[in-house]
């Protein structure tokens with residue numbers, strides 16, 4: 001099971017007919033069990049890449065090869081829940097045959113047990129995200145796509161949800177790809193990071209992280225983050241000298 005991506009170009013046309021290049025060269029591959037992370041600045045084209053990979057946007061130049069018939073779990077930036085259905089119904093509707101014990105474990109890990117009968121309108125953003133995550137994991141995806149799962153949450157909440165996502169991804173041998181502009185989240189969650197340029201997006205560097213997620217210490221995380229910042233911004237010593 002592999003995901004192979006080679007998007008050579010993607011453009012949008014605005015209402016005036018002007019062409020905007022959004023992707024100019026994004027190529028990478030991921031194997032089952034790997035968590036890939038697209039790290040890039042706001043507006044560089046990350047969500048556009050995810051939509052192409054999920055098969056939601058066929059209008060691009062290049063090639064994407066997904067495992068045939070793979071079940072895809074997609075967590076969009078906005079939770080996109082059915083407002084007239086309870087939390088539990090939102091999850092069960094997409095996975096009517098899901099194993100009961102597995103669903104309970106999902107609700108437990110994502111701290112949703114007390115909210116199963118609530119409706120989306122009653123939920124904070126953090127809780128709604130959790131429901132969207134539960135829904136994506138409930139289908140036992142072979143390919144999981146997470147678009148900025150920790151954006152707009154306060155620091156403590158984001159850290160807790162990040163640990164929960166790591167726990168859920170840990171026990172599964174799926175291909176996972178997540179998008180973030182937060183280098184810390186990328187280094188704590190990913191196995192293989194792809195640093196993207198500003199729009200039009202191209203891959204500036206690919207960074208595999210060999211230490212398993214659970215064994216990454218603070219010193220290693222800090223060193224990888226420093227390496228990434230240097231690649232994105234240039235080496236401060238060299239920059240200041242020039």
Ligand SMILES: Nc1ncnc2c1ncn2[C@@H]1O[C@H](COP(=O)(O)OP(=O)(O)OP(=O)(O)O)[C@@H](O)[C@H]1O
Nearest residue numbers: 012013022041042043044045046047048049181199
């Ligand atoms: N349907 C569309 N029509 C025209 N332009 C679009 C469309 N979708 C996205 N764009 C443009 O493409 C560019 C990339 O958008 P995209 O949402 O993929 O970026 P992003 O990196 O995910 O952004 P953010 O980090 O803010 O979520 C933006 O300039 C956006 O305005």
